[in-house]
Every structure is written in structure tokens, then in C-alpha cells.
Amino acid sequence: MNSYEQIKKLLFKLQPENAHHLAEILLRSDRFLPGVFDYIASKNLVTSEVLKQELFGCTFPNPVGLAAGFDKNATMIRGINALGFGFSEIGTVTPIAQAGNPKPRMFRHIEEETIQNAMGFNNDGLIAVRNRLEKQYPFSTPIGINIGKNKSTSEENAISDYVKLIRALHTLGDYIVINISSPNTPGLRDLQNETFIAE
Ligand SMILES: Cc1cc2nc3c(=O)[nH]c(=O)nc-3n(C[C@H](O)[C@H](O)[C@H](O)COP(=O)(O)O)c2cc1C
Structure with missing residues (x-):
């Protein structure tokens, strides 16, 4: 049994959202372990001339990234980097902190090997x-x-939320993703139209 299978046994004893919180504690622990994440990163980061890509002025060392939703609040960037990802996406971030949907809202389907997400943009x-x-x-x-x-x-004021977020954050990341696809915020997907995007 490899180490992932062993850790999984422990994590699957916890509610999915608690397992996530435990992972977060570990992945933000570098404040107490200076230099350890840099060392782990140097062992894990996969890079080669074949995998490396230059896109919009950024160098992606490999094409495997961590999708949004895991590090919603930008607390784990260095820990995630130490795992070897070629990039990661923080968020989804909203202008004002919000609690998201009532719990339970994250469901582990063991047979299907999937996680179902009904979080609703909980973020700081x-x-x-x-x-x-x-x-x-x-x-x-x-x-x-x-x-x-x-x-x-x-929906009429949605554009001002996105403008606020872009103005405040565009110099602090390498690319921005405009999330208009979540099924967990009522009406969000109605923003998938040319007028909204053009505006
Ligand atoms: C618990 C959970 C929370 C998520 N939260 C977000 C989110 O806040 N913003 C977002 O754009 N996607 C979110 N996603 C979707 C993921 O970014 C990703 O698109 C999805 O998990 C499919 O990719 P995968 O097959 O690699 O898991 C979330 C997914 C999960 C399972």
C-alpha cells in the first residue's frame, strides 16, 4: 500500500469538509517549519523543456495545476506548490466574505470515486x-x-462585483478567471451571455 492509500484511510474516516480542513492545516504549516516546503518543492516539482510552457508572460513548469475551490482563501499557496503542481488557482473569491451554503455541502461518493460540490462560494x-x-x-x-x-x-449589479475584484486583485496574480459557471450561486450561469462579457 503506498503512502497515499494509507493517508486516504485516515481522511475517509472524517467528514469530507473536515478532511479538507486537516489538509489545510498541514499545507499552511510552513510558518512553523521554515525551509521545509522549499525542500519538498525541490524534490516534487516536475519540469522539463517538453512540459514547460510560456503563456501570457508566465512560465508554467508543467501543465498539471490545482483547480479553484481547494485553496479558496489563498492560505496554502506555498504548500500546494511544494506538492509539485505547475500552477494553482485560488478562489473563488467574492467582494464580501460569505458563509456559503448550509452544511453538509460536500459529498464523498466512494464507489464513483468523486466529490460532489455544493459549497456556494464560501470564502473570506x-x-x-x-x-x-x-x-x-x-x-x-x-x-x-x-x-x-x-x-x-x-444580476443587474453583478458587473460591479467583477470590476471591483479585478481592480483589486489583477496585480497580485498571473491570470484571472471570471467564474460564471457555478451551479451553486443562483442566477450565476445567466451571466453566460455576450452582453455581460463584453461589458
Ligand atoms: C469541494 C469543491 C469546491 C469547489 N469550489 C470551486 C470554486 O470555488 N470555484 C471554482 O471555480 N471551482 C470550484 N470547484 C470545481 C473545481 O475547480 C473543478 O473544476 C472540479 O473539481 C473538476 O475538476 P477535477 O475533476 O479535477 O476535480 C470546486 C470543486 C469541489 C469538489
Whole structure:
């Protein structure tokens, strides 16, 4: 049994969201372990001339990134980097902190080997995330910032949420993702139209 299978046995005894919190504690522990994450990163990072890509002025050492939703609040960037990812995407971040949907809202389907997400953009909000990024940016691998509107913002005012987020965060990451696809924020997917994007 490899070490992932062993860790999985422990993690699967916990509620999925608690397993995530445990992972977060470990992946933000470098404050107490200076230099350890850099050492682990030097062992794990996969890079080669074949895998490396230059895109919009950034160097991606390999094409395997961590999608948004794992590090919603930009607390684990160095830990995630130490695992060997070629890039990672923080968020989804909304202008104002919000709690997300009532729990339980993350479901582990063991047979299907899937996780079902009904989180609803729980996050610490723009100011907290911006403060964290300001202290750390730039990073050794590219960081995307995934942005979304608050649940309480009406569809008519949605554009102002995205503008606020882009203005505040665009210098603190390497690319921005405009999230208009989550099924967990009512009406969000109605923003998938040419007028909204053009505006
Ligand atoms: C618990 C959970 C939370 C997620 N939260 C977000 C999010 O906040 N923003 C986002 O754009 N995608 C979010 N996603 C979607 C992931 O970014 C990704 O698209 C999805 O998990 C499919 O990729 P995978 O097959 O590699 O898991 C979330 C997914 C999960 C399982």
C-alpha cells in the first residue's frame, strides 16, 4: 500500500469538509517549519523543456495545476506548490466574505470515486485574500485568481462585483478567471451571455 492509500484511510474516516480542513492545516504549516516546503518543492516539482510552457508572460513548469475551490482563501499557496503542481488557482473569491451554503455541502461518493460540490462560494472575501496575496506575490509558479459575485448581489449589479475584484486583485496574480459557471450561486450561469462579457 503506498503512502497515499494509507493517508486516504485516515481522511475517509472524517467528514469530507473536515478532511479538507486537516489538509489545510498541514499545507499552511510552513510558518512553523521554515525551509521545509522549499525542500519538498525541490524534490516534487516536475519540469522539463517538453512540459514547460510560456503563456501570457508566465512560465508554467508543467501543465498539471490545482483547480479553484481547494485553496479558496489563498492560505496554502506555498504548500500546494511544494506538492509539485505547475500552477494553482485560488478562489473563488467574492467582494464580501460569505458563509456559503448550509452544511453538509460536500459529498464523498466512494464507489464513483468523486466529490460532489455544493459549497456556494464560501470564502473570506476580497480584503482578506488581497492582504494575503500582497504579502506573498510573486510566487515561484503561476497563480490564477478565480473571482465570482456575492450571492446577495443582484444580476443587474453583478458587473460591479467583477470590476471591483479585478481592480483589486489583477496585480497580485498571473491570470484571472471570471467564474460564471457555478451551479451553486443562483442566477450565476445567466451571466453566460455576450452582453455581460463584453461589458
Ligand atoms: C469541494 C469543491 C469546491 C469547489 N469550489 C470551486 C470554486 O470555488 N470555484 C471554482 O471555480 N471551482 C470550484 N470547484 C470545481 C473545481 O475547480 C473543478 O473544476 C472540479 O473539481 C473538476 O475538476 P477535477 O475533476 O479535477 O476535480 C470546486 C470543486 C469541489 C469538489
